[in-house]
Amino acid sequence: xxxxxxxxxxxxxxxxxxxxxxxxxxxxxxxxxxxxxxxxxxxxxxxxxxxxxxxxxxxxxxxxxxxxxxxxxxxxxxxxxxxxxxxxxxxxxxxxxxxxxxxxxxxxxxxxxxxxxxxxxxxxxxxxxxxxxxxxxxxxxxxxxxxxxxxxxxxxxxxxxxxxxxxxxxxxxxxxxxxxxxxxxxxxxxxxxxxxxxxxxxxxxxxxxxxxxxxxxxxxxxxxxxxxxxxxxxxxxxxxxxxxxxxxxxxxxxxxxxxxxxxxxxxxxxxxxxxxxxxxxxxxxxxxxxxxxxxxxxxxxx
Numbered sequence: 001x002x003x004x005x006x007x008x009x010x011x012x013x014x015x016x017x018x019x020x021x022x023x024x025x026x027x028x029x030x031x032x033x034x035x036x037x038x039x040x041x042x043x044x045x046x047x048x049x050x051x052x053x054x055x056x057x058x059x060x061x062x063x064x065x066x067x068x069x070x071x072x073x074x075x076x077x078x079x080x081x082x083x084x085x086x087x088x089x090x091x092x093x094x095x096x097x098x099x100x101x102x103x104x105x106x107x108x109x110x111x112x113x114x115x116x117x118x119x120x121x122x123x124x125x126x127x128x129x130x131x132x133x134x135x136x137x138x139x140x141x142x143x144x145x146x147x148x149x150x151x152x153x154x155x156x157x158x159x160x161x162x163x164x165x166x167x168x169x170x171x172x173x174x175x176x177x178x179x180x181x182x183x184x185x186x187x188x189x190x191x192x193x194x195x196x197x198x199x200x201x202x203x204x205x206x207x208x209x210x211x212x213x214x215x216x217x218x219x220x221x222x223x224x225x226x227x228x229x230x231x232x233x234x235x236x237x238x239x240x241x242x243x244x245x246x247x248x249x250x251x252x253x254x255x256x257x258x259x260x261x262x263x264x265x266x267x268x269x270x271x272x273x274x275x276x277x278x279x280x281x282x283x284x285x286x287x288x289x290x291x292x293x294x295x296x297x298x299x300x301x302x
Contacts, residue, residue: 096114222292
């Protein structure tokens with residue numbers, strides 16, 4: 001079928017290509033070009049204050065990174081930050097989704113409030129959390145002291161262990177709604193006949209959850225866990241706004257490490273090389289995701 005446009009006749013295929021052009025151009029400019037430029041810069045020594053001294057250094061930036069103890073420390077802390085964040089997001093997300101799936105009075109209001117942490121700007125959330133975790137005037141310490149839970153103030157953002165725990169709590173609080181939305185959408189599409197059949201067979205609440213609900217959630221959880229892992233591993237703003245990577249470097253992840261190398265140390269080549277390493281890691285994770293998703297479909301339809 002052809003379409004006529006001001007004297008020109010275009011096929012449906014040509015019209016489809018025409019509509020795709022803006023997206024392709026945008027993707028090339030905002031996605032492909034930055035990646036290519038980052039890969040190119042990873043092989044150069046580049047100081048933005050002295051661009052005339054830019055020089056090709058081959059693998060020297062990567063060698064510098066792998067010899068830097070702070071890189072490995074940041075990698076380990078990024079792994080801890082990501083792992084705990086994803087575990088708690090998944091557990092809380094599934095639990096809250098199961099609760100919101102119940103036909104309770106006023107449940108629609110709670111479903112609407114659920115989106116609040118997800119839509120509030122990260123800067124606003126970080127500033128609020130810095131206030132509530134303030135050891136002197138923060139509401140968290142006040143509530144714990146008033147309730148007799150603690151006997152002295154906790155310096156949430158001033159000790160390495162508590163600073164990491166605080167950043168994890170912030171990430172879990174903000175992004176658990178994403179998990180809830182995905183899981184809740186899947187729960188609402190599970191056939192009720194499966195639960196009725198399980199009840200007839202004498203299965204209790206726990207058995208129905210294990211034998212019916214979890215298998216139905218398997219594919220969506222694979223997608224959620226992998227995407228949240230990629231996004232959390234790349235996260236920069238929550239950590240930097242809340243602790244700036246401190247105290248010291250105790251909450252550095254690879255994104256903060258790359259930022260510090262590029263901006264504070266003016267080693268843009270090292271920062272770009274760090275980004276390339278992260279991209280390779282996440283690409284490997286994507287391959288694992290695709291295989292896991294394919295396995296899940298095979299198991300489901302087999």
